[in-house]
Amino acid sequence: MLNWLLQKENKITYKNTTYSIDQFDSSLLERIIKSRFASEGTFAIEQLTNEGESHLTLTTPSLEKFDFQTTDRSVEEYILEGKIYQLSLSKHYYLPLFTGVTVDILNVLEETQCDTFTQILITKSSNWREEAIVRYENYLNGIDSPIGVKVLDKIQSKLVGALGKISNTEFKRQQFEEIEQKILQNGYQMEIRIVLLDGSETELERFITNKLSKTDMFNSLELVTAEESISKHIQDMTFQPTMKQIFSEQEVCSILSNVESITVPVETMKLNESPVSANTNELLNRAIDFLPSYPRKEEKITEDTIVSLQSAFKRVKITDTDIKILSSFQGATLNRFQIEIPENVNYSNIQKNLTNLQAAMGDESVSIEIGDQPNTFNLYMPRINRDIIWLKDILQSDVFKNHLSKSELPIILGEKTSGEIELACLADLKHLLIAGATGSGKSVFLNILIIVLLLSVDPELLNVILIDPKQVEFEQYKDFPQVSNVITDPEEAVSMVESLCVEMEMRYKEFTRLKVKNIQQYNRKSNVKMPYIVTVIDEYADLMMQNKDVEDHVVRLSQKSRAAGIHVVLATQKPLSTIVTSVLKSNLPSAISFRLKTSSDYKTVFGGGVPFNLLGKGDGVAKLEGQIKEFERFQSPVITLDENEEELIYGNLLEHFKDAKKQVPVDIVEEEKPIEKLKKIIANTGETKLGVLREQMKIRMNDVTDLIKELVEEGWLEKQGKGYVVVAEENELSKWRDH
Known part of the structure; x- marks a missing residue:
């Protein structure tokens, strides 16, 4: 058995890895709370502040790999001899703290100028919500301090009801959005221990208590003296069984980060409320009328194709009998066959023989994937004559109209291999990386993305910034009222991305003034609407080659601009590791790729290879946040195949927007150093x-x-x-x- 796998009390645990880190910032915190292994072990951040210098370590389950220098962890005896405090919720954890401020506890402890050792333990909790809901329901029924034991809670409820009848008083409370938001978010068990090594106890307690008071709401955080047994838990990095404290994502971010909200959950849409205005719907319907569309071409799957398929499986000795084809589907680009895995054959055997199958069928574009039915796999063969997916057909489909009613920034990917339409919302994806070599369909896809946004979002709520160092892709959009900037100069482009960081900070200040947390809340509360800013950067590689500082600004935007309504779409023909760096990629978790030149290019974009040989001309693969399958293959649509007709279409679209107010350009300013x-x-x-x-x-x-x-x-x-x-x-x- 692997030496990092330990068996203990029938539960699998993992050996920890400790890293030395320079700083603990919002991007590192987000990676921890969003880790796939956040519930598989404990993450620990430890800070030793001594004589004005701080030393930080991060300890993680060995499943999670970080690009930091590993180190040995040891807690010296003198550390545990100081006075030990811990942060404790004053009430039950279902009641939330105020998350509209930040505490940034590690920096707070540096400010005290006391010598301290701090340990923060975090793990994702999965068994807390049911109890929280029960306590919340009792709280709404007038029980101030629900006990959490069913029998006792019933007794309390009856007593409250009896008192209500006697005094003719209604004790029931209204529902509280803040409590419900906490219960609906992911929950994290977190303990924070602070050891005072040298300095004034009174000064430390006063300073930290003052900072913590800013988070007081339904609940509050208190600095309390820890129990004597805490030393052992600090040494072993374990939670105290008697002290279960659950914090929401927003609470964790508020306490540990200097960013108000790393991840703001998408709020539930109120009934009859839609991000699409009546004017936008009318515009979309008018636009659909003059977009071209032609009947789909059918191409019969011939008997020769079936015979060739049967022969290939026998030829490479996967099976001696005919394979059983359960169903077939003809897509725009591919024919899909759902095949039963032959008896006494494993899927891995078929996978290993894929290259031999391709050779036997004379087509290197043949690909396979696990089927959506038990004991099946799907085999894809390119059509001899490919079909066209027309944008008009998707725009007028019920699927898109339903998606439009629920999406702030809807985008269309195209038709999946199953025949279903693949849609997404840029507001949910945060940001998007798009890669594709010449002739792959990347540029056509970018234009579809822009057109769909222009047609789907109220012009008042959309500000599009287009950056094109090659000066050939976006010129047709410069007169659209939603498009505030079309930038072709590389230096001006870098300044624009830097200016967006300034705009982002200004928006967060405005949110604070209005006591809201994101653009959706702001636009519901404010009379003056704040537009979403969508920045499309084509040929990002050219920008990076001219000025590498652009990466710092893009990364900063990708880390925290979503709540501010600023979204970045990054496109490149050259996804080299020096262009799409690991830092950039870690902050752009959603990616789309069309055909690339080498397998290493796909690895740069997705972190690994893709199970398809893409055919070019809009044949793409997506790996998006929240996607069920790791990779979703699709064929992107086109507006038209006639360049002259395309020019006419853009002219007609522009005419439809003639009465819309032009968006105010984002001022290009240099950020203060x-x-x-x-x-x-x-x-x-x-x-x-x-x-x-x-x-x-x-x-x-x-x-x-x-x-x-x-x-x-x-x-x-x-x-x-x-x-x-x-x-x-x-x-x-x-x-x-x-x-």
């Missing part, structure tokens, strides 16, 4: 205390320390004792002051 921001703060306030500067800068203490060192080297500051004083000349300070 951290050192510049720090100079402004010091010049205007004279403040030099690290804790105060960190609070105003909203960055890690280590980063503030590095910036302070830069200012010392520049002659701005001078270290005196344990602090710093401003020594820059008055004329230098005046440059940075607000006038």
